[in-house]
Amino acid sequence: MDYRFLKVSDRDDVRHIEISMESPLNPLNMEVIGEIGDVVRSSEEKVLVISGRNKAFSAGADIHGFVDLTPEMAYEFATKGHRVMDSIEEHPLPVIAAIHGFALGGGFELALACDFRIAHPDSKIGLPEINLGIIPGFGGTQRLLRIAGETRALQMICTGSTITAKEAVGYGIINEVSENYLERALTFASELASKPHSSLKFSKRLLRHHDSEAFELEKEFFGRAFGLPSRREGVNAFLEKRKPQFNRE
Numbered sequence: 001m002d003y004r005f006l007k008v009s010d011r012d013d014v015r016h017i018e019i020s021m022e023s024p025l026n027p028l029n030m031e032v033i034g035e036i037g038d039v040v041r042s043s044e045e046k047v048l049v050i051s052g053r054n055k056a057f058s059a060g061a062d063i064h065g066f067v068d069l070t071p072e073m074a075y076e077f078a079t080k081g082h083r084v085m086d087s088i089e090e091h092p093l094p095v096i097a098a099i100h101g102f103a104l105g106g107g108f109e110l111a112l113a114c115d116f117r118i119a120h121p122d123s124k125i126g127l128p129e130i131n132l133g134i135i136p137g138f139g140g141t142q143r144l145l146r147i148a149g150e151t152r153a154l155q156m157i158c159t160g161s162t163i164t165a166k167e168a169v170g171y172g173i174i175n176e177v178s179e180n181y182l183e184r185a186l187t188f189a190s191e192l193a194s195k196p197h198s199s200l201k202f203s204k205r206l207l208r209h210h211d212s213e214a215f216e217l218e219k220e221f222f223g224r225a226f227g228l229p230s231r232r233e234g235v236n237a238f239l240e241k242r243k244p245q246f247n248r249e
Contacts, residue, residue, distance in 0.1 A: 001042075005032040007053075008039055013193035014186060015039070015046035024054035027062040028106045030080055036110075037084035044092055047193040047200075049185050050114060051098035052107075057123070060105025063132065066226075066235045075223030078137035081106065082219060085113040085139045089208055092201045094192050098185035099123045099174075104162065109138035112147065112173075115204065118188065119165040119174045120181040126162035133234030133246065137222035142214050148173050 001008075007018040017039050019026045040048065052058050069077065088095050088110070097103075097111035100120035108125050111117050119125075127136045127144065135141065136157065145153040148171045156163070168174040178184040192200065225231055230246050237244035 003035045003039070006035050006039065010046070011186065011190065013046055014049060014189040015043050016049045016051070016186065019050070019052040019058055021054075025056045025059035025102060026052040026054065026107070028058055028060060028110070029062050029065065030077065033081055033084050033106075037087050040084070040087045040091055040095075045197070047093045047189045048088075048091065048095040049098055049182075049189050050088075050095065050110065051182055051185070052101070054101075056101035056107065057097065057099040057103040058107025058110060059102040060107045060128075063235060063238050066132065066134075066231070067239070069226050071223045071225075071227040074134075074137070074226035075219055078219040078222045081109075081138035082215060085109060085143075088113040089143075089210070092204065093197060094189070094200060094204065096185045096189050098182045099125070099165070100181055104128055105136070105140075106138050109136060109140040109143070112140055112143040113138075115208070116185075116188070117168075117174045118176045118178060118181050118185045119168065121165055121177050121179065123165040123168075123174075123181075124162045125165070125168055125173070126160065127157050128160040128162070130158060130160040131234060131244065132238055133228065133230030133232070133244070134225040135218070135222055137218065139215055139218065141218050142210060144173075146210070 005021055007020045009016045095114040096116045097114040098118055103111050103125045127140050129136050152171050165174055165177045234244045
């Protein structure tokens, strides 16, 4: 099947999903997110590798689309994003994120939903949503908490700061750093695919579980944030390329 925003190719039991947008930063919109979900759900017997082309794995959502989003629309947007991220986490076989350039916001949340993350040394990752007056909405609060621990997750989410691939290894977020990040990810995927698939599936089901109540709260708070003045100020400041001036709410 052909996709508008993805390039999909197979190497035996490994399927490579490349986000291939016209924009060099591979922004995520609902159509590309939906395409990723469609490939994941139709690839049950494949080990998956997800990567991006040009300058980024994905620099996150298209902020222009946030201008007119109501709290109700934001909640629905988060719900759709959660479905796709959950489908990656619940994919029977391992999923590897091959990261280069920027993996920010929803792009980083996409990587966090994967089982393994292999990054180019120049990669920059983070959850900068607080600078827009909102919070991560695709499961990032809970997955980063689980992977990096409360102290690191709070620091990254509450400051909106980005970190390097080397720092991310120290935080336990990135598994490996490699100049040949994509080939390393594909080779690793082939190594995994050579293992007994039943044992891979059992192991993943035992290790990859989450608190559904906490994920539901994230969607609720993401939606509520879009009804606050800080969201309007944060998004407008980003689009106008200026520093936001937030009031206490």
